[in-house]
Amino acid sequence: MISEFDTSQINTWCPSCLNNIALRSVKKSFVALVKDGLNKRKLTVVADIGCAGKFFDYLNVNGFYGLHGRALPTAFGVKMANPELKVFAFLGDGGAYAEGLNHLVHLSRLNPDLTALVFNNRIFALTINQVTPVTEYGYRGSTTPEGSADHPYNPLSVALSAGASFVARVSVLNPEMMESVIKKASQHQGFSLIEVLQPCLTFRPDDRIQLQKQSYLINKPASSQAAAQKIIRSWNYESGRIPLGVFYQQKRPTWEERHQIQNWRRLKRKIGYQSLNQKRS
Amino acid sequence: MIRKSVLIRGRAGQGINFTATLLGQMLSFAGYYVFIYRDYASLIRGGHNFNIVTFSDQPLYSHDEKFEAVINLDRSNQDFRKDLVRKDLVLDEKKVNQDEWPKDIPQNQYQINNFLLGYLAGCWGLPTKFLTQSLRKELKLWQLAAAAVKLGIRQSVLREKLPIYPSHERHLLTGTNGIVIGSIASGLDVYLSYPMTPATGVLIELANQAKQRKMLVAQIEDEIGVINTALGASYGGAMTMVGTSGGGFALMTEAMSLAGMAEIPLVIYLSQRTGPSTGVPTYNAQGDLNFARFAGHGEFPRVLVAPGDPQEAIDRTMEAFYLAYRYRVPAIVLSDKHLGESYYSLDQITFPRIKPDRFIVERPGANYENYALTASGVSPRAVPGQRAWARANSYEHGPDGFTVEDSQMVKKMNDKRFRKESGLAKKISNWQPVRSWGRGRNLIIGWGSTQGAIRDSLSELRGWQFLQVSYLAPFPRVEVKKAIDRAERVVLVENNATGLLGQLIALETGCLIKDKILKYDGRPFTSHEIINQIKRIL
Numbered sequence: 120m121i122s123e124f125d126t127s128q129i130n131t132w133c134p135s136c137l138n139n140i141a142l143r144s145v146k147k148s149f150v151a152l153v154k155d156g157l158n159k160r161k162l163t164v165v166a167d168i169g170c171a172g173k174f175f176d177y178l179n180v181n182g183f184y185g186l187h188g189r190a191l192p193t194a195f196g197v198k199m200a201n202p203e204l205k206v207f208a209f210l211g212d213g214g215a216y217a218e219g220l221n222h223l224v225h226l227s228r229l230n231p232d233l234t235a236l237v238f239n240n241r242i243f244a245l246t247i248n249q250v251t252p253v254t255e256y257g258y259r260g261s262t263t264p265e266g267s268a269d270h271p272y273n274p275l276s277v278a279l280s281a282g283a284s285f286v287a288r289v290s291v292l293n294p295e296m297m298e299s300v301i302k303k304a305s306q307h308q309g310f311s312l313i314e315v316l317q318p319c320l321t322f323r324p325d326d327r328i329q330l331q332k333q334s335y336l337i338n339k340p341a342s343s344q345a346a347a348q349k350i351i352r353s354w355n356y357e358s359g360r361i362p363l364g365v366f367y368q369q370k371r372p373t374w375e376e377r378h379q380i381q382n383w384r385r386l387k388r389k390i391g392y393q394s395l396n397q398k399r400s
Numbered sequence: 401m402i403r404k405s406v407l408i409r410g411r412a413g414q415g416i417n418f419t420a421t422l423l424g425q426m427l428s429f430a431g432y433y434v435f436i437y438r439d440y441a442s443l444i445r446g447g448h449n450f451n452i453v454t455f456s457d458q459p460l461y462s463h464d465e466k467f468e469a470v471i472n473l474d475r476s477n478q479d480f481r482k483d484l485v486r487k488d489l490v491l492d493e494k495k496v497n498q499d500e501w502p503k504d505i506p507q508n509q510y511q512i513n514n515f516l517l518g519y520l521a522g523c524w525g526l527p528t529k530f531l532t533q534s535l536r537k538e539l540k541l542w543q544l545a546a547a548a549v550k551l552g553i554r555q556s557v558l559r560e561k562l563p564i565y566p567s568h569e570r571h572l573l574t575g576t577n578g579i580v581i582g583s584i585a586s587g588l589d590v591y592l593s594y595p596m597t598p599a600t601g602v603l604i605e606l607a608n609q610a611k612q613r614k615m616l617v618a619q620i621e622d623e624i625g626v627i628n629t630a631l632g633a634s635y636g637g638a639m640t641m642v643g644t645s646g647g648g649f650a651l652m653t654e655a656m657s658l659a660g661m662a663e664i665p666l667v668i669y670l671s672q673r674t675g676p677s678t679g680v681p682t683y684n685a686q687g688d689l690n691f692a693r694f695a696g697h698g699e700f701p702r703v704l705v706a707p708g709d710p711q712e713a714i715d716r717t718m719e720a721f722y723l724a725y726r727y728r729v730p731a732i733v734l735s736d737k738h739l740g741e742s743y744y745s746l747d748q749i750t751f752p753r754i755k756p757d758r759f760i761v762e763r764p765g766a767n768y769e770n771y772a773l774t775a776s777g778v779s780p781r782a783v784p785g786q787r788a789w790a791r792a793n794s795y796e797h798g799p800d801g802f803t804v805e806d807s808q809m810v811k812k813m814n815d816k817r818f819r820k821e822s823g824l825a826k827k828i829s830n831w832q833p834v835r836s837w838g839r840g841r842n843l844i845i846g847w848g849s850t851q852g853a854i855r856d857s858l859s860e861l862r863g864w865q866f867l868q869v870s871y872l873a874p875f876p877r878v879e880v881k882k883a884i885d886r887a888e889r890v891v892l893v894e895n896n897a898t899g900l901l902g903q904l905i906a907l908e909t910g911c912l913i914k915d916k917i918l919k920y921d922g923r924p925f926t927s928h929e930i931i932n933q934i935k936r937i938l
Binding site: 192201386 | 581584585587613614620621630631632633634637638639655749751783784785787789790791795801802803
């Protein structure tokens with residue numbers, strides 16, 4: 120029952136915001152995870168700041184509503200404390216690709232076992248319509264009255280280069296696919312990055328049509344990193360067809376495995392006062 | 401009373417620190433109290449570095465700047481203040497008698513160092529065994545070094561036979577050692593850091609003990625990552641500490657405020673160096689007191705404690721862990737380069753009676769709320785994975801942790817957080833928030849690493865008492881005000897340019913201290929400087 124994850128918080132997304140579809144998909148994914156045997160008390164969401172952060176208030180699970188740009192290190196810390204937890208980070212393109220890009224690169228490299236959902240609407244929406252690093256050239260936002268003079272970069276390509284072991288892109292317009300990719304990501308042992316294309320109907324209503332027309336499905340992950348790069352780079356966040364699907368998946372040891380992380384809370388420590396007290400001269 | 405200093409000077413990479421450590425250990429094995437001051441530049445090889453080893457048969461807590469002997473490894477004599485030295489005991493490679501140097505000892509820098517150590521021991525009639533003991537402790541292949549030491553002793557000429565007190569062997573400890581011991585004794589699970597002098601020592605030492613003591617010690621991409629990861633880990637249930645210096649702490653301040661708002665326990669080891677900005681990275685200052693006291697946007701309670709010696713570093717680190725986890729606040733342990741890297745003699749290591757505790761509720765009830773409004777302001781702490789929803793929030797929130805903007809709840813939650821301050825203040829009042837030495841109508845006030853030099857100056861300052869303020873937040877207003885009101889003359893001694901503790905005292909107690917002895921050239925005080933300056937003020 121998805122209602123077990125409902126909260127009584129008032130939904131403050133814009134009316135008819137496509138995030139509501141995503142919210143339903145997330146809850147359905149959680150239901151599926153619990154059905155597959157996950158103790159629901161282990162579900163933990165870490166939220167960034169922005170429209171994507173608001174998932175925190177609408178999901179009745181453990182949660183940490185952190186700082187803008189810092190959801191990834193915070194989520195990493197949660198796994199560090201207790202590797203048994205199922206951790207999902209909710210970020211926007213501002214938090215993940217602007218303020219917190221360095222963390223995306225490093226977590227891709229380090230491979231902790233958690234899932235990052237980056238809700239990309241290609242603008243800062245909550246602060247009322249400013250460009251992000253994935254906004255296209257020429258976009259007129261509140262701080263770019265003459266149109267943005269800069270081109271976007273490709274964050275999925277960067278994450279893959281840095282070693283991300285699971286890279287995918289989904290669309291909120293295709294909730295079934297989103298649920299299935301979230302499921303695959305949460306089954307993946309390692310860092311999984313899912314970019315969720317989520318057109319902002321308030322500031323960028325045309326994006327919805329573009330996404331419907333331009334997107335196409337990739338059926339299975341590429342066989343090599345190079346092949347995945349090719350698919351990922353086929354869309355430059357400005358024009359052209361938009362591939363959706365799991366682009367790359369690779370099995371490699373997680374950070375927690377390599378560092379032998381345990382659930383510290385259960386560790387009954389014996390403080391070796393004797394050894395601390397040894398003569399040091 | 402015996403009180404002597406040895407200067408060991410040379411270029412970085414010549415083994416100055418190691419030679420000084422061996423000398424300090426030898427003297428410690430011989431029963432002396434030892435203080436080692438390290439002075440080095442921000443470079444890896446070359447340049448001019450020195451160590452001062454001061455020792456005495458009486459307790460001592462600081463170094464002197466007049467030397468009985470010099471081990472001089474740097475022939476260029478750059479910056480060598482010869483006027484501070486009794487010239488006839490300058491030991492350098494010229495002391496080596498080439499004819500007597502055996503073929504089986506390579507005549508390299510390290511063996512020359514060992515030879516000179518032996519030579520110095522011989523001048524003072526100290527038996528070989530104490531140096532051999534130090535070598536065995538520090539080196540796997542100690543026999544060769546011991547041969548060089550013996551050669552030095554053999555070629556030396558006895559000048560003054562120093563007594564030995566071998567039953568009085570003591571601990572030789574740095575402030576860094578103290579922080580490490582205190583954090584392990586607090587049940588540390590996770591230590592995160594990004595290398596930055598002079599905080600790196602704790603990272604290195606903990607990393608080397610991590611496996612044996614089942615701790616996680618990790619280097620994170622930057623200080624912003626460090627503290628946000630640490631807050632995630634602490635929220636997740638781990639006993640967590642981070643360590644940095646001023647520049648790194650500047651990057652951490654946004655998350656410092658997050659810790660205050662989300663009420664997530666965290667211990668922050670902040671080791672000061674000379675600022676502002678990159679400053680003089682390998683030198684000392686007490687310039688971050690007010691920064692640490694006020695860091696973070698918005699208002700929230702915090703703990704700020706500044707130990708003044710290695711034993712106090714153990715005590716205060718354990719107190720910081722207790723207070724952070726018991727009261728769910730960020731706690732800063734404020735140290736500096738001088739305390740962190742200087743060696744002090746300790747008769748014994750003691751532990752305060754504080755039992756390590758994560759303060760996690762065993763069985764949170766069905767109606768558990770992470771920010772329950774309680775009389776003490778402290779809400780019971782649950783973590784994810786328990787039978788409750790643990791919700792932490794950087795936004796203002798209701799008791800259940802969900803976001804609120806409602807005016808009444810905003811005020812209620814502010815009041816709840818600040819209610820913790822009275823509990824904190826009461827708790828620390830039992831933990832000697834101020835310490836004092838000496839007796840007299842006149843008062844010296846200081847904090848942190850100036851403690852050693854000030855204590856050593858008291859023997860020559862009649863009628864002066866020294867008050868060390870260890871807790872800066874919550875501030876021990878009553879104790880500080882009482883001491884100031886009682887005193888005839890009050891002098892502030894600080895290793896900074898503007899008298900930051902003086903400013904804080906004015907803010908907290910209304911007392912203005914006019915007489916200040918301030919030093920802000922990157923170097924720590926010696927007791928002689930303090931004595932001279934106090935005499936000048938009078």
